[in-house]
Amino acid sequence: xxxxxxxxxxxxxxxxxxxxxxxxxxxxxxxxxxxxxxxxxxxxxxxxxxxxxxxxxxxxxxxxxxxxxxxxxxxxxxxxxxxxxxxxxxxxxxxxxxxxxxxxxxxxxxxxxxxxxxxxxxxxxxxxxxxxxxxxxxxxxxxxxxxxxxxxxxxxxxxxxxxxxxxxxxxxxxxxxxxxxxxxxxxxxxxxxxxxxxxxxxxxxxxxxxxxxxxxxxxxxxxxxxxxxxxxxxxxxxxxxxxxxxxxxxxxxxxxxxxxxxxxxxxxxxxxxxxxxxxxxxxxxxxxxxxxxxxxxxxxxxxxxxxxxxxxxxxxxxxxxxxxxxxxxxxxxxxxxxxxxxxxxxxxxxxxx
Amino acid sequence: xxxxxxxxxxxxxxxxxxxxxxxxxxxxxxxxxxxxxxxxxxxxxxxxxxxxxxxxxxxxxxxxxxxxxxxxxxxxxxxxxxxxxxxxxxxxxxxxxxxxxxxxxxxxxxxxxxxxxxxxxxxxxxxxxxxxxxxxxxxxxxxxxxxxxxxxxxxxxxxxxxxxxxxxxxxxxxxxxxxxxxxxxxxxxxxxxxxxxxxxxxxxxxxxxxxxxxxxxxxxxxxxxxxxxxxxxxxxxxxxxxxxxxxxxxxxxxxxxxxxxxxxxxxxxxxxxxxxxxxxxxxxxxxxxxxxxxxxxxxxxxxxxxxxxxxxxxxxxxxxxxxxxxxxxxxxxxxxxxxxxxxxxxxxxxxxx
DNA sequence: ACGGACGATTCAGTATTGCTGAATCCAACC
DNA sequence: GGTTGGATTCAGCAATACTGAATCGTCCGT
Numbered sequence: 001x002x003x004x005x006x007x008x009x010x011x012x013x014x015x016x017x018x019x020x021x022x023x024x025x026x027x028x029x030x031x032x033x034x035x036x037x038x039x040x041x042x043x044x045x046x047x048x049x050x051x052x053x054x055x056x057x058x059x060x061x062x063x064x065x066x067x068x069x070x071x072x073x074x075x076x077x078x079x080x081x082x083x084x085x086x087x088x089x090x091x092x093x094x095x096x097x098x099x100x101x102x103x104x105x106x107x108x109x110x111x112x113x114x115x116x117x118x119x120x121x122x123x124x125x126x127x128x129x130x131x132x133x134x135x136x137x138x139x140x141x142x143x144x145x146x147x148x149x150x151x152x153x154x155x156x157x158x159x160x161x162x163x164x165x166x167x168x169x170x171x172x173x174x175x176x177x178x179x180x181x182x183x184x185x186x187x188x189x190x191x192x193x194x195x196x197x198x199x200x201x202x203x204x205x206x207x208x209x210x211x212x213x214x215x216x217x218x219x220x221x222x223x224x225x226x227x228x229x230x231x232x233x234x235x236x237x238x239x240x241x242x243x244x245x246x247x248x249x250x251x252x253x254x255x256x257x258x259x260x261x262x263x264x265x266x267x268x269x270x271x272x273x274x275x276x277x278x279x280x281x282x283x284x285x286x287x288x289x290x291x292x293x294x295x296x297x298x299x300x301x302x303x304x305x306x307x308x309x310x311x312x313x314x315x316x317x318x319x320x321x322x323x324x325x326x327x328x329x330x331x332x333x334x335x336x337x338x339x340x341x342x343x344x345x346x347x348x349x350x351x352x353x
Numbered sequence: 354x355x356x357x358x359x360x361x362x363x364x365x366x367x368x369x370x371x372x373x374x375x376x377x378x379x380x381x382x383x384x385x386x387x388x389x390x391x392x393x394x395x396x397x398x399x400x401x402x403x404x405x406x407x408x409x410x411x412x413x414x415x416x417x418x419x420x421x422x423x424x425x426x427x428x429x430x431x432x433x434x435x436x437x438x439x440x441x442x443x444x445x446x447x448x449x450x451x452x453x454x455x456x457x458x459x460x461x462x463x464x465x466x467x468x469x470x471x472x473x474x475x476x477x478x479x480x481x482x483x484x485x486x487x488x489x490x491x492x493x494x495x496x497x498x499x500x501x502x503x504x505x506x507x508x509x510x511x512x513x514x515x516x517x518x519x520x521x522x523x524x525x526x527x528x529x530x531x532x533x534x535x536x537x538x539x540x541x542x543x544x545x546x547x548x549x550x551x552x553x554x555x556x557x558x559x560x561x562x563x564x565x566x567x568x569x570x571x572x573x574x575x576x577x578x579x580x581x582x583x584x585x586x587x588x589x590x591x592x593x594x595x596x597x598x599x600x601x602x603x604x605x606x607x608x609x610x611x612x613x614x615x616x617x618x619x620x621x622x623x624x625x626x627x628x629x630x631x632x633x634x635x636x637x638x639x640x641x642x643x644x645x646x647x648x649x650x651x652x653x654x655x656x657x658x659x660x661x662x663x664x665x666x667x668x669x670x671x672x673x674x675x676x677x678x679x680x681x682x683x684x685x686x687x688x689x690x691x692x693x694x695x696x697x698x699x700x701x702x703x704x705x706x
Numbered sequence: 707a708c709g710g711a712c713g714a715t716t717c718a719g720t721a722t723t724g725c726t727g728a729a730t731c732c733a734a735c736c
Numbered sequence: 737g738g739t740t741g742g743a744t745t746c747a748g749c750a751a752t753a754c755t756g757a758a759t760c761g762t763c764c765g766t
Contacts, residue, residue: 036480037464039392054743067725069744079471080479080508089733089742096474103467107460111390114456118432121449126433127389155433407714420754422715442713442762
């Protein structure tokens, strides 16, 4: 409430309050105002704005729509202002509500800043750290990262979410995620909004997966010319392998013959192992390979660059700093073993490290 | 949380949340973080800082010390930071706590701004308006002001506190009071802190109260020379009448003979009526006069200037604006009737209007 | 030095608040 | 017109927050 920097002199004041039984108490402010504008209610309204509906907001906050609806209703009663109005089947925020959303954002920003400063003072990671990663990163990188963080910093309350790649930047921007693992195929279509920072972590390279008896398996290294006229097992559009494959072959005047569109790496591997085609796979999160398939490096090598995405305000947070360090280490190590995650072996996959 | 101005594109997001029974839900932020740093707890810490002790803070907030202590303790557990430490018999705030207090101030400031903006949008006074006045102002001016405000603006939740004069500026500065009625004898010793605004309302004039049979009662108007060598009934030091009387007479090389020091106007009047002395009384809040006493104007007239004190941030608040208007009107009218508040009569007291 | 006072904290009990889940209502779509 | 998707309402229940008494520690007076 004090729009004043601080109270100048007068550090301790006698304070004032009515004493219910007796009539008078010297000077009293009349029952110390019950807060209008509770933070949790503001949070609810903010979430409704952000997610566009009461239901989605509830989901994001971990409540039922009923709870969110009631909280906003309470906010309406307390402020004496209409905040939500029905718009078709859903709701819309009034101008007043949007104004409140704006202050909610400022307040939540302040609170976050304070939390960061508090952790910074303490000097070691603490509090909740909410991580996110794209699927293969979540599989190939995050387990070690999380394990190491958990072991080194038991005070840290770690959360991780596997998110759809293109969502990570938005989630970070709006503060639902503190640190996300992303790659350039994810983030190129969406330029980082104000206050969002991308930190390069390393590269993930793609290799060609062949059935053991495939003619190309005879070569130690493949070139783009070798890829023409093959039958492919490929991920859907929007992934490195798919897009790289198509642009590369089309540049050479060819159209890749994709017989099987499959998102899951394991399924792709199984299809290749069954001799149904060849595939282009990134190392990260590829998983152990069964017998009957071989990997061959490709020149030039299709790669995706790995990034950590966070907000500027969090860069000084110890938990984020240490997570960045661990992520960088993990990303610079061999991203994934050739055959099995348990028994490391030097094989074809160590050629290109 | 978002230190970002707003979310750029992407207005509505699918939102994310774990579904407890099923294993996976596409993308989820992991249970939407329970707030650290609750506003009411911050408020508690802030109050402790402001009032210097848990007990005083509790009083100011309208709680028991127990409640405040528990709230701060919870804040300590939630942030994992020590906030209060025993200092002798009381407590002291740690550096971390002071940092939190600072953010609490900023947050509370934002919240107040938002409330003002909300009311401003609505265009008419609403919400809680916390007024304060020095004792005689509370008696002589506030009843009509409050009645008029209450009648014109039923939506307004009016609070009034009679406060020790010199406290009002501080109370306004720190946001415990929205609008205070003060006079220059109160506020001259304390320069207004940053963000606090004084608005002149008018003047309150002092007159001499005499027993009906007193020799001076024969004159229509008194002069300072008439005051020498009298026996006085006077308020304690720090009030207009006392200080004016002393400085004036001392300038003339005299020392006033104050036989009775009495704070209450009614008691002063009773003493004068009993013929025990003469008194100098401000009109405001003087109350009805019994038979047996008369008032005489004095030249030059001792006056105290009346001010409304508020914060800059509240000047645009409709409730404050309208209260200022009503206060100004009330102050410009005859501050108090001569004999009785019910039956107005034109008498000696209308000479000097 | 020792009782007394003051202030903060702790603990148990209670009251309030807030959330869930079912039912209801409204608008849109087939 | 029935059906779906979404928001709201209501009753019941769970969590939270406040009160009041007891405890503990520090300072002050004698």
